Amino acid sequence: MIYGATGYTGRLVVAEAVEAGVWPVLAGRDARKLGALADSFSRGAGGESRSAPLETRAFGLDEAARIEAALRDIDVVLHCAGPFSRTALPMFEACLRAGTHYVDITGEIAVCEALAARDAEAREAGIMVLPAAGFDVVPSDCLIADLAARHPGGRILRLGLLVRSGASRGTMKTALEGVNAMRIRRDGRVMRVAAGSLRHEFDFGRGPAAALVTPLADVSTAWWSTGIENIEAYYRAGRRLPRLMRLSRWFGWLLAGRTAQALLGRWIDRGPEGPSGAQRRTSEGILVAEIEDSQGRRASARMRVPDPYGFTAKTLVAVGVRVRNGNFKAGYQTPSSAYGADFVRHFDGVEWEVL
Numbered sequence: 001m002i003y004g005a006t007g008y009t010g011r012l013v014v015a016e017a018v019e020a021g022v023w024p025v026l027a028g029r030d031a032r033k034l035g036a037l038a039d040s041f042s043r044g045a046g047g048e049s050r051s052a053p054l055e056t057r058a059f060g061l062d063e064a065a066r067i068e069a070a071l072r073d074i075d076v077v078l079h080c081a082g083p084f085s086r087t088a089l090p091m092f093e094a095c096l097r098a099g100t101h102y103v104d105i106t107g108e109i110a111v112c113e114a115l116a117a118r119d120a121e122a123r124e125a126g127i128m129v130l131p132a133a134g135f136d137v138v139p140s141d142c143l144i145a146d147l148a149a150r151h152p153g154g155r156i157l158r159l160g161l162l163v164r165s166g167a168s169r170g171t172m173k174t175a176l177e178g179v180n181a182m183r184i185r186r187d188g189r190v191m192r193v194a195a196g197s198l199r200h201e202f203d204f205g206r207g208p209a210a211a212l213v214t215p216l217a218d219v220s221t222a223w224w225s226t227g228i229e230n231i232e233a234y235y236r237a238g239r240r241l242p243r244l245m246r247l248s249r250w251f252g253w254l255l256a257g258r259t260a261q262a263l264l265g266r267w268i269d270r271g272p273e274g275p276s277g278a279q280r281r282t283s284e285g286i287l288v289a290e291i292e293d294s295q296g297r298r299a300s301a302r303m304r305v306p307d308p309y310g311f312t313a314k315t316l317v318a319v320g321v322r323v324r325n326g327n328f329k330a331g332y333q334t335p336s337s338a339y340g341a342d343f344v345r346h347f348d349g350v351e352w353e354v355l
């Protein structure tokens, strides 16, 4: 099942699944949008010649019994409806009761932490819980797990991310929610830091470039994958998001208020739904992981991933297919804990350099 199938990313995931020969159940809260999406694929938009339409199931996430009933015969749900701060736990709890594996594409630290805290329950239910199974965490987690294995005893881990791509509305809204909530991991604990208070230089391929502290999900997932207790994530990027980040340094408290969030949410709704196909073809994400030991010695590695949104669809479907084929580990997982640091190598266009 693909839940949130009618969103910008959800539609990419459906197209990817159909292309991979999977015939998913399309789900979300709006029956009309789901019907239109299913029709578009039945007409062959996914390049498939099947005559049976894709099945749709419309249900919201506010009635536990309805979610559970909709999941009863589902092996794995690929959850694409965000911001996940509102949608992850109701879906996860229904998955626990229905015995359905849970995979999502969140980028939110608090969501990963909340799901990690339910590891024992997931093990007991025999389900895998794998949040953040898209960009940036599939590449970053593999990059980080590999670097940490090459340099045992790392004390501080830093991740730098540069994205040359437009952002989807869902990404913008999720970033807006986190605008006043910068987080790092210090001595094992997730703690808050002021927006703009930490900068770090990374070589994204054109010499050192400064990036600003950002609450990427790696603050949670990289700890689970490596056990390193000090983790910082930084971001350097294109147009609207960094503008928001610069503003947040001075006005974060104001932007986090309800009125400002509602106004900015409407501003995001007036913008494009997400990058166009042409924009996606030239888009890329560059990740640099740096590990520092107690003597201050540093080692780093860099990865380039083409088309971050398309990449998310590919990795999510790849995980879904593996799970459906019985290739999963029960309990809370990260991409590298479930499938190893080489998982990312299965996807075309990934360039990986040990620096």
Ligand SMILES: NC(=O)c1ccc[n+]([C@@H]2O[C@H](COP(=O)([O-])OP(=O)(O)OC[C@H]3O[C@@H](n4cnc5c(N)ncnc54)[C@H](OP(=O)(O)O)[C@@H]3O)[C@@H](O)[C@H]2O)c1
Binding pocket: 004, 005, 006, 007, 008, 009, 010, 028, 029, 030, 033, 060, 061, 080, 081, 082, 083, 084, 086, 087, 105, 106, 107, 132, 133, 134, 135, 136, 137, 168, 169, 170, 171, 172, 174, 175, 273, 274, 309, 312
């Ligand atoms: N980690 C990654 O690789 C990655 C990549 C892309 C996106 N994302 C994340 O994925 C999420 C979606 O992004 P997007 O660009 O696809 O957004 P989008 O185009 O706005 O789509 C959001 C989808 O979620 C549904 N939805 C939202 N809130 C819901 C709720 N409370 N209950 C049920 N359904 C709900 C929407 O349904 P309606 O149409 O009915 O409103 C829509 O189908 C965001 O959180 C974004 O940050 C992550």
